Amino acid sequence: MSSGVGQVVENKQVRLKRYVKGFPVESDLYVTSDNTIELRVSDGSPEGTTLVKNLYLSCDPYMRFRMGESQIGEFPSFTIDAPIDGFGVAKVLDSKNPDFKVGDLIWGRIKWEEYSLITKPEGFFKIQHTDVPLSYYTGILGMPGITAYFGFNEVCSPKEGEYVFISAASGAVGQLVGQFAKLKGCYVVGSAGSKEKVELLKTKFGFDEAFNYKEEHDLVAALKRFFPEGIDIYFENVGGKMLDAVLLNMRVQGRIAVCGMISQYNLDHPEPVYNLMSVIYNRVRIEGFISFDYFSRYSEFVDAVLPYIREKKINYVEDVVEGLDSGPAALVGLFSGRNIGKQVVAVAHE
Amino acid sequence: MSSGVGQVVENKQVRLKRYVKGFPVESDLYVTSDNTIELRVSDGSPEGTTLVKNLYLSCDPYMRFRMGESQIGEFPSFTIDAPIDGFGVAKVLDSKNPDFKVGDLIWGRIKWEEYSLITKPEGFFKIQHTDVPLSYYTGILGMPGITAYFGFNEVCSPKEGEYVFISAASGAVGQLVGQFAKLKGCYVVGSAGSKEKVELLKTKFGFDEAFNYKEEHDLVAALKRFFPEGIDIYFENVGGKMLDAVLLNMRVQGRIAVCGMISQYNLDHPEPVYNLMSVIYNRVRIEGFISFDYFSRYSEFVDAVLPYIREKKINYVEDVVEGLDSGPAALVGLFSGRNIGKQVVAVAHE
Numbered sequence: 001m002s003s004g005v006g007q008v009v010e011n012k013q014v015r016l017k018r019y020v021k022g023f024p025v026e027s028d029l030y031v032t033s034d035n036t037i038e039l040r041v042s043d044g045s046p047e048g049t050t051l052v053k054n055l056y057l058s059c060d061p062y063m064r065f066r067m068g069e070s071q072i073g074e075f076p077s078f079t080i081d082a083p084i085d086g087f088g089v090a091k092v093l094d095s096k097n098p099d100f101k102v103g104d105l106i107w108g109r110i111k112w113e114e115y116s117l118i119t120k121p122e123g124f125f126k127i128q129h130t131d132v133p134l135s136y137y138t139g140i141l142g143m144p145g146i147t148a149y150f151g152f153n154e155v156c157s158p159k160e161g162e163y164v165f166i167s168a169a170s171g172a173v174g175q176l177v178g179q180f181a182k183l184k185g186c187y188v189v190g191s192a193g194s195k196e197k198v199e200l201l202k203t204k205f206g207f208d209e210a211f212n213y214k215e216e217h218d219l220v221a222a223l224k225r226f227f228p229e230g231i232d233i234y235f236e237n238v239g240g241k242m243l244d245a246v247l248l249n250m251r252v253q254g255r256i257a258v259c260g261m262i263s264q265y266n267l268d269h270p271e272p273v274y275n276l277m278s279v280i281y282n283r284v285r286i287e288g289f290i291s292f293d294y295f296s297r298y299s300e301f302v303d304a305v306l307p308y309i310r311e312k313k314i315n316y317v318e319d320v321v322e323g324l325d326s327g328p329a330a331l332v333g334l335f336s337g338r339n340i341g342k343q344v345v346a347v348a349h350e
Numbered sequence: 351m352s353s354g355v356g357q358v359v360e361n362k363q364v365r366l367k368r369y370v371k372g373f374p375v376e377s378d379l380y381v382t383s384d385n386t387i388e389l390r391v392s393d394g395s396p397e398g399t400t401l402v403k404n405l406y407l408s409c410d411p412y413m414r415f416r417m418g419e420s421q422i423g424e425f426p427s428f429t430i431d432a433p434i435d436g437f438g439v440a441k442v443l444d445s446k447n448p449d450f451k452v453g454d455l456i457w458g459r460i461k462w463e464e465y466s467l468i469t470k471p472e473g474f475f476k477i478q479h480t481d482v483p484l485s486y487y488t489g490i491l492g493m494p495g496i497t498a499y500f501g502f503n504e505v506c507s508p509k510e511g512e513y514v515f516i517s518a519a520s521g522a523v524g525q526l527v528g529q530f531a532k533l534k535g536c537y538v539v540g541s542a543g544s545k546e547k548v549e550l551l552k553t554k555f556g557f558d559e560a561f562n563y564k565e566e567h568d569l570v571a572a573l574k575r576f577f578p579e580g581i582d583i584y585f586e587n588v589g590g591k592m593l594d595a596v597l598l599n600m601r602v603q604g605r606i607a608v609c610g611m612i613s614q615y616n617l618d619h620p621e622p623v624y625n626l627m628s629v630i631y632n633r634v635r636i637e638g639f640i641s642f643d644y645f646s647r648y649s650e651f652v653d654a655v656l657p658y659i660r661e662k663k664i665n666y667v668e669d670v671v672e673g674l675d676s677g678p679a680a681l682v683g684l685f686s687g688r689n690i691g692k693q694v695v696a697v698a699h700e
Contacts, residue, residue, distance in 0.1 A: 072631055073602075073630075074602075074631070075631070239626065243626070252423075258626075258629045258630050260630060261626070261627055261630065264627055269624070270624045270627060271624075272622030272623065272624055273622065273623050273624075273626055274619070274622055274623075275620065276593070277611055277614055277620060278638075279636060279637075279638035280608050280609075280610060280611065280638040280640070281423025281424070281425075281638075282423060282638065283637075283639055283640055283643065284637075284638050285635065285636070285637040285638070286629060286635070286636040287629075287633075287635040287636070287637075288628075288629035288630040288631075288632065288633045290630070293633065
């Protein structure tokens with residue numbers, strides 16, 4: 001057993017205070033230490049039970065669905081006054097699971113707390129490669145990476161030389177899609193919400209062009225400027241007005257992979273989309289997907305992406321805040337675009 | 351040469367009077383006999399030139415695009431004061447085309463006139479099977495049939511037992527999609543715009559259920575009534591409010607094949623669609639397609655569908671009006687749902 005195992009310690013948690021309507025605010029969540037945990041798996045625990053120390057927590061837009069009261073698709077609501085959960089990286093402190101030894105690092109769905117007792121270990125991946133930052137397993141080597149990799153390479157069916165547009169392009173997923181598209185030989189343009197993010201797209205991620213959507217009063221015209229020949233592939237992260245403008249700029253046989261629509265998540269009523277007739281004229285395919293459907297292909301994904309990281313062919317920018325106390329602001333900041341790159345909460349570094 | 355060849359005769363035509371805005375009306379077109387044609391291919395005509403007598407003309411919703419002033423996708427506008435054109439069946443009267451003999455029957459894109467001199471014969475199919483009504487080559491064995499067959503079997507990726515919804519279900523395409531879906535072992539519901547059409551769906555075409563959308567004030571609720579488990583496949587012919595209601599009723603991994611959006615063609619501004627977030631939650635694929643992309647597979651299609659017709663496993667209902675004089679009313683009637691089944695104009699029967 002590692003040192004400290006068996007102790008009873010405070011276990012700080014981030015909990016949901018109330019179901020969110022509209023834009024989430026920090027005070028929809030609260031941080032509390034009114035809870036303790038024994039740092040061992042007790043003798044009577046079922047086989048598979050694992051005690052972990054949580055290291056890095058992932059802030060992802062889909063979590064907004066779970067902060068609302070009504071179940072949306074396969075996203076069950078969080079429970080009021082219980083810790084929220086999401087993807088994260090953790091270290092095994094004690095284990096009745098033959099697959100996980102003390103000291104192993106794993107990633108999967110964990111609660112926003114310092115320590116967690118995992119009773120259903122099926123959804124967890126053991127981290128095999130630790131020569132890259134561990135936080136990467138919340139991003140480029142975790143759920144957002146899977147989203148970007150399969151969303152682009154499978155849902156978008158890309159071909160060399162095609163014209164690719166990505167919204168929310170500096171985010172956890174967008175920055176990767178753009179780099180995968182460049183590796184594929186595509187022409188890549190991204191949109192983001194600040195000058196700093198636009199610079200990042202062009203300098204750090206190698207996008208051909210990028211623009212600040214907040215500075216464009218006519219998105220249809222902006223897209224025509226960057227895509228005089230039209231768009232073959234749109235990787236959709238925002239929805240609403242941007243989607244409507246894209247539809248008027250699609251090429252024949254174009255594809256729209258719908259990863260998210262973050263501009264819509266906090267609205268009481270979604271924004272209208274008017275230009276769907278383009279789907280007929282241009283034979284466009286619009287396809288929604290969820291990364292979970294590709295989790296079974298995780299090892300194929302790691303084999304493909306890890307060399308890019310090691311050879312520095314792909315960059316990954318994270319926005320890491322320190323400590324669970326910073327968690328609520330980090331999570332709700334996603335929806336105002338506060339983060340630059342992948343938003344991570346570091347609970348502990350080891 | 352057939353009898354009459356070489357004569358100069360009147361050649362009645364249906365011409366466009368003005369570009370259409372909003373709903374087309376009969377007076378947007380006019381019928382005239384101020385034109386003559388010599389019933390032979392003159393000696394100096396280029397190889398391939400074919401003189402035909404037009405028999406059956408197809409009225410199809412896409413023709414509305416061509417009645418407008420601005421080019422929409424790959425649908426060029428008709429020319430003012432020139433005959434309109436569309437798909438149709440014709441008989442060869444004279445030919446400098448080695449593929450087409452006098453007396454041959456062909457279908458393809460022909461002008462709305464009694465006789466046509468075809469100078470580009472590449473797009474025409476020779477009719478090989480005449481044991482079925484010739485008018486079928488404007489419908490079940492023509493463009494609408496190709497649309498229904500490939501649109502359903504390829505774009506929708508159907509599986510036995512799936513829940514299928516079809517709008518404009520008694521139309522030229524919808525009635526076939528429903529029957530193909532039944533042959534595939536699906537549960538099939540259709541919507542249409544009159545009691546008579548709804549009856550036709552249930553009795554003649556074997557739909558499991560059908561409803562009159564004009565009698566439903568809440569389309570979302572109506573669809574929930576017919577699809578308590580949700581919709582796997584939506585064959586989209588109408589767009590607008592129906593699409594919005596369908597989106598809230600889609601099942602996970604559902605597919606929407608977008609064949610047309612007839613409810614939108616005559617509006618100055620398309621209706622809004624609000625519920626596209628369903629595409630993410632439910633991983634829905636929305637795919638537009640155009641039958642022209644499948645014309646190269648026509649013989650495969652005929653081999654599959656002809657036996658169904660001969661064995662009476664598929665019914666096909668046509669609404670045939672007589673004579674070019676009836677053409678304008680028949681064509682514009684599509685947009686008010688006047689037709690029951692496939693709208694055809696019989697210029698001549700042989």
